[in-house]
Amino acid sequence: xxxxxxxxxxxxxxxxxxxxxxxxxxxxxxxxxxxxxxxxxxxxxxxxxxxxxxxxxxxxxxxxxxxxxxxxxxxxxxxxxxxxxxxxxxxxxxxxxxxxxxxxxxxxxxxxxxxxxxxxxxxxxxxxxxxxxxxxxxxxxxxxxxxxxxxxxxxxxxxxxxxxxxxxxxxxxxxxxxxxxxxxxxxxxxxxxxxxxxxxxxxxxxxxxxxxxxxxxxxxxxxxxxxxxxxxxxxxxxxxxxxxxxxxxxxxxxxxxxxxxxxxxxxxxxxxxxxxxxxxxxxxxxxxxxxxxxxxxxxxxxxxxxxxxxxxxxxxxxxxxxxxxxxxxxxxxxxxxxxxxxxxxxxxxxxxxxxxx
Amino acid sequence: xxxxxxxxxxxxxxxxxxxxxxxxxxxxxxxxxxxxxxxxxxxxxxxxxxxxxxxxxxxxxxxxxxxxxxxxxxxxxxxxxxxxxxxxxxxxxxxxxxxxxxxxxxxxxxxxxxxxxxxxxxxxxxxxxxxxxxxxxxxxxxxxxxxxxxxxxxxxxxxxxxxxxxxxxxxxxxxxxxxxxxxxxxxxxxxxxxxxxxxxxxxxxxxxxxxxxxxxxxxxxxxxxxxxxxxxxxxxxxxxxxxxxxxxxxxxxxxxxxxxxxxxxxxxxxxxxxxxxxxxxxxxxxxxxxxxxxxxxxxxxxxxxxxxxxxxxxxxxxxxxxxxxxxxxxxxxxxxxxxxxxxxxxxxxxxxxxxxxxxxxxxxxxx
Numbered sequence: 001x002x003x004x005x006x007x008x009x010x011x012x013x014x015x016x017x018x019x020x021x022x023x024x025x026x027x028x029x030x031x032x033x034x035x036x037x038x039x040x041x042x043x044x045x046x047x048x049x050x051x052x053x054x055x056x057x058x059x060x061x062x063x064x065x066x067x068x069x070x071x072x073x074x075x076x077x078x079x080x081x082x083x084x085x086x087x088x089x090x091x092x093x094x095x096x097x098x099x100x101x102x103x104x105x106x107x108x109x110x111x112x113x114x115x116x117x118x119x120x121x122x123x124x125x126x127x128x129x130x131x132x133x134x135x136x137x138x139x140x141x142x143x144x145x146x147x148x149x150x151x152x153x154x155x156x157x158x159x160x161x162x163x164x165x166x167x168x169x170x171x172x173x174x175x176x177x178x179x180x181x182x183x184x185x186x187x188x189x190x191x192x193x194x195x196x197x198x199x200x201x202x203x204x205x206x207x208x209x210x211x212x213x214x215x216x217x218x219x220x221x222x223x224x225x226x227x228x229x230x231x232x233x234x235x236x237x238x239x240x241x242x243x244x245x246x247x248x249x250x251x252x253x254x255x256x257x258x259x260x261x262x263x264x265x266x267x268x269x270x271x272x273x274x275x276x277x278x279x280x281x282x283x284x285x286x287x288x289x290x291x292x293x294x295x296x297x298x299x300x301x302x303x304x305x306x307x308x309x310x311x312x313x314x315x316x317x318x319x320x321x322x323x324x325x326x327x328x329x330x331x332x333x334x335x336x337x338x339x340x341x342x343x344x345x346x347x348x349x350x351x352x353x354x355x356x357x
Numbered sequence: 358x359x360x361x362x363x364x365x366x367x368x369x370x371x372x373x374x375x376x377x378x379x380x381x382x383x384x385x386x387x388x389x390x391x392x393x394x395x396x397x398x399x400x401x402x403x404x405x406x407x408x409x410x411x412x413x414x415x416x417x418x419x420x421x422x423x424x425x426x427x428x429x430x431x432x433x434x435x436x437x438x439x440x441x442x443x444x445x446x447x448x449x450x451x452x453x454x455x456x457x458x459x460x461x462x463x464x465x466x467x468x469x470x471x472x473x474x475x476x477x478x479x480x481x482x483x484x485x486x487x488x489x490x491x492x493x494x495x496x497x498x499x500x501x502x503x504x505x506x507x508x509x510x511x512x513x514x515x516x517x518x519x520x521x522x523x524x525x526x527x528x529x530x531x532x533x534x535x536x537x538x539x540x541x542x543x544x545x546x547x548x549x550x551x552x553x554x555x556x557x558x559x560x561x562x563x564x565x566x567x568x569x570x571x572x573x574x575x576x577x578x579x580x581x582x583x584x585x586x587x588x589x590x591x592x593x594x595x596x597x598x599x600x601x602x603x604x605x606x607x608x609x610x611x612x613x614x615x616x617x618x619x620x621x622x623x624x625x626x627x628x629x630x631x632x633x634x635x636x637x638x639x640x641x642x643x644x645x646x647x648x649x650x651x652x653x654x655x656x657x658x659x660x661x662x663x664x665x666x667x668x669x670x671x672x673x674x675x676x677x678x679x680x681x682x683x684x685x686x687x688x689x690x691x692x693x694x695x696x697x698x699x700x701x702x703x704x705x706x707x708x709x710x711x712x713x714x715x716x717x718x719x720x721x722x723x724x
Contacts, residue, residue, distance in 0.1 A: 037522075165394070166550075170594065174666050174677060194523070199668040199675075218669050219692060235671050238524040279672035279691075298534045300556030303579035303592050304646040304688060307556065309531045316531060320672065324576055329538065 001186040002063040002153040003028045004049060009058030011044055018044040019210045022058070026154075029184045031177065035197040036207030037233070042190040044210075046156045049188065051075050062153055078147035082159040085143075086131040092142045093118070093127035099150045113149050120179065121145050137168045144176070154186035162193070173200045194234050198222065206230050228273060228350035231343060237278050237307055240317045246272040246344060246353070257313045259292050263339050266354040271347025278320035280356075282336035283308060283327075292335040296327045310335060359419055359433075359510035359543045360385045361406060366415035368401050375401040377567045378415065385420075388537050388544040390558035392551060393590070398567040399547045403513050406545060408432050419511070435509030435542075437501050439516040443488050449475070450484045452499050456507040470506055477536065478502040494525045505536060512542045518553060530556050551591050555579065563587050585718035588642050588711065594675055597648065597685045599641045599660070600715060603634050612641055612658075617680030620658035620705055627705070630712040633722030640718075642711030645688040649704040650676060650695070659704035660685065664695055678703055 004026040011018045019041040026032040034042045047053045048060060051072035060067050067075050086095050093114055100110040118124045121141050131139055140161060147155060161172045177200050180187050191197050197204050198218040205215045206229075214226045225231035231239050244254040250266035252274050253259075261274070283294075294310040294317070301324055308319045308327060312335065319335070327333075340357040361383040368376040376398040383389045391399035404410040406417060408429030417424045424432060444452055453474055457467045475481050478498045483491065488499060497517060505512065517533075518526045534557050537544050548554050554561045555575040563570045563578060563586075571583040582588035588596040602613040610622040610631040622628050653661055662678035662685060674693035678685040678701065685703055695701075712721040 166593070167595070174668075177666060195670055198670050222669075222671055232524065236523055237527045277672065298531050298538070300530065300534070301575050301579075302552060302555050303576070304644065307527075318527070318531075324580075 001028055001184060003061075004154055004186065004188065005059075005061040006045065006048065007059040007061065009048060009055045009060060011048060011053060011055050017210050019048070022212060024205060024212065024215070026186060026188055028186055031180050031185075031187045031189065031200060031202045033197040033201035033204045034188065034190045034207060035192070035194065035204050035233075037192060040207040041210040042192075042207055043158055046079070046158055046188065046190055049075075049154075050077055050079055050156055076150075076153045078150055078152035078155050080144055080147045080155065080157045080160045082162050086139060086146075088131050090131075091127065092123065092129050092131065092134065092138075095131070095142055096127070096145050096149055099146060103150075117145050117148050120148070120183070121175075136164050137172060140164065140172060141175075144179075148179075148183075154188065157187060157189045159191055160189075161196075162191070169196070176200060195236065198234070206233065224355050225343065226352050228275065228345040231275050231345070235277060237318045237320060239275050239277050240281070241345075242274045242312075242315065242317075243347065244272060244274065245347075246270060252344070254313075254315075257315045259312050259315075261292070261337055261339055261342065263342060263344060263354060266344055268353050272353055273345045273347055273350075275343040275345060276337065276341055278307065278318040280338060280341035281317065281319040282338075283310070283319055283321060283325075283333050284336075292337055294333050294335045296329055296331045296333060298329070299327050360387075360421075361511065361543060361545070362416070362418040362421070363402070363406075364416040364418070366402070366405065366417065367413050368398075368405060368410060369413045374567050376405070379567075379569055381562055381569065381572065383543060383545065385543055386541045388534070388546065388557060388559045390546045390548055390554035390561045391564060392548055392554040392561050393564035393570075394549055396566070397564040399549075399564050400515060402564075403515060403545055403547050406511070407434050407436060407513055433510050435504040435507060435512045437504050437512075437514045437517045439519055443496055443499055443503070445489050446487075448485050448487055449480055449491070449499055452488055452503050453480075453506055456503060460507065474502045474506045477539075478532070494521055494529075497521060497529070501533070501536075505540060505542075508540060508542070510542060512537075512540075512544045513547075514544065515547045516549070517546075519548075519550070526553075533557060552593065555591070563590060565590075581720070582642075582711070583720050585640060585642075585713050588713070588720075592644060594645050594686045594688070596642050596644050596711070598713070599643075599683050599685060601639060601641045603631055603639050603712075608632070612639075614641075614660045614683060615681055617660035617662055617683055620660065623658060624705070624707040624710060626708050627710045627712070630710070630722035634712060635714070638715035639721065640713040640715050642713060643706060643709060645675065645686045647706040647709040648685065648687045649706065650687055650689065651702045651704045653700050653702050655702045655704055657702075657704040659702040661700070661702050664697055664699045664701060667693075667695060667697065 006022045006024045009022045010020050034045055036042050048055055096114045097110050118127055123141050126138055161169050173196055203217055204221050206213045208229055214230050222234055242254045242257055242259050244252055246252050246266055246269055250263040252261050252263055292312055294312045297309040297311040297316055300307040306321045306325055308321055309316050343356050344353040346353050363379050363381040366379040391402055393399050405412050450471055453471045454467050475484050480498055518529050560574055561578050562572045565586050571578055571587045579591050604611045604613050612620045622631055660680050662680040665679045666677035668675040672691050674689045676687045676689055714721055
């Protein structure tokens with residue numbers, strides 16, 4: 001398998017900038033996720049790699065070779081789409097064999113390869129079935145298998161499991177990760193689902209309006225987001241933000257919210273947003289530094305944990321408490337805020353001012 | 358006052374039974390979620406409550422009064438669908454006011470109630486916008502506000518949040534629940550999303566293939582699932598359901614997990630469940646957050662297994678285990694470190710183990 005690289009690559013469609021100045025290296029054998037909201041440029045990156053569109057500027061390198069002048073076939077990349085296009089009149093096995101038949105391989109070689117791939121994907125019993133008789137998950141496996149038989153330089157996947165139901169998605173992402181690890185594939189995987197990206201990726205690139213905002217491991221992106229934009233997109237329930245002002249000595253005061261806390265190491269002064277994850281807030285327990293008065297607004301018991309919505313002045317903050325604690329609506333509580341778990345973002349630019357420790 | 362009683366409610370479409378002899382009591386001011394996968398009969402049930410579908414058999418009572426002869430438009434029911442039905446040629450204000458105007462509410466009162474609803478739904482700064490310019494999130498707020506403003510005694514919602522993005526969905530969940538606490542309507546909420554049902558409802562009716570599987574508070578349904586379907590449907594990741602063999606007898610039992618080894622049953626609650634097992638084919642159940650990962654050789658009862666996959670998902674790390682063909686997931690905290698291929702023991706949590714009949718799927722020995 002091969003390393004993939006975009007160097008200073010831009011692509012516009014008329015006046016619309018699809019991607020801009022993309023510098024990206026996907027390592028050999030890496031599971032790399034491109035994550036972002038709709039129209040942020042994720043799919044354009046795949047199309048550039050695949051050779052379906054040519055960049056306006058910049059280079060694309062597969063392995064060691066620049067490929068901008070090559071067509072999609074020469075690049076030898078395999079693509080799996082969300083809408084898995086299986087041929088309805090062919091069995092699963094014939095679908096798997098198709099890319100090899102098209103390449104005019106010998107019959108025996110094709111058969112051996114199909115059997116091998118079917119075993120890897122645990123779809124051997126399905127080979128004689130027609131696509132109409134397969135479940136959604138089974139069809140997706142066959143579609144992935146069809147990409148796999150060719151032994152491509154890398155796989156590009158565009159929301160390949162987004163159309164499946166929640167349980168099946170959970171199963172398939174484990175399966176994809178297992179395949180990638182066992183077969184040492186390079187995979188570039190586009191998704192808008194942050195949980196999927198966190199679960200499956202070695203590294204994630206977070207996109208905003210055609211540009212990459214942050215690249216890092218799932219833990220880096222989750223624990224050390226470099227901007228308010230990234231912090232907002234990653235995590236469910238979402239991160240809490242309190243808009244306010246950072247003053248002398250790291251003293252943060254909420255704007256129209258009775259929320260104050262001292263953050264050591266925050267040298268800067270000016271408008272800022274304090275950000276803290278729901279699981280990093282505590283209820284009732286004594287704060288390390290800076291207790292905030294709050295009242296119970298709503299309680300959402302989810303079994304393994306409970307989301308407690310508390311009101312601080314007019315603002316609602318979400319607290320994720322472990323287990324199944326009981327609260328009374330309207331009950332006065334104090335919010336424990338650990339300053340080391342708080343991020344600060346610039347109030348205007350959204351850039352990181354001080355990260356959690 | 359608006360309680361809803363469904364008595365032996367059945368709906369057939371040709372050969373298909375969409376809802377089968379459903380008995381359900383929804384109390385006045387209660388927030389009830391009808392939860393299940395597609396095709397479970399939840400929307401058909403709601404359409405019958407609304408009067409859009411006619412039951413094949415059975416009764417629907419509002420406050421004890423039979424609704425058979427009452428047409429949909431006279432049931433005093435408010436409706437919000439997944440696809441917000443908004444008048445796109447009207448402003449937010451006009452949309453909110455619409456239901457009150459057609460009811461002949463005096464103008465001053467309309468203005469006052471529209472302002473109050475706009476504030477509640479945080480739409481004040483959009484009030485004179487044409488709805489065509491609103492985002493999907495804002496449209497759904499208008500749709501909910503427009504229905505809520507007429508203060509129907511019964512409020513029916515069909516997957517109202519499923520088109521919204523994840524962060525806004527979390528926000529709207531809280532707001533919907535708060536809205537219901539303020540207006541004290543009877544709410545019936547259709548969803549396929551167990552997180553929504555858990556977080557919003559006072560009680561959840563879990564349905565599958567037209568049949569009610571369980572009806573209880575979110576915590577009851579989560580902690581004491583009545584059968585394998587409910588156990589599997591509630592929670593994410595879902596409950597570990599591990600086939601095993603019950604050995605021993607006369608109050609001294611062990612669960613045989615094949616390659617995963619054998620776990621002696623010492624826990625009193627689990628023992629009572631074993632007492633209820635009619636034969637040896639059982640399914641063991643435990644929530645991912647309740648099992649503990651311990652080193653092999655740990656003396657507690659458990660299942661010996663190999664780590665196959667580690668998923669870091671925000672605040673939690675989901676550790677996948679395999680014991681031969683048997684699979685399990687265990688939820689650990691943030692940045693939990695463990696090697697792929699490591700041998701561990703998944704230790705059973707005292708008081709939190711379930712047993713189901715392997716044939717019927719029914720829970721055994723429920724407390």
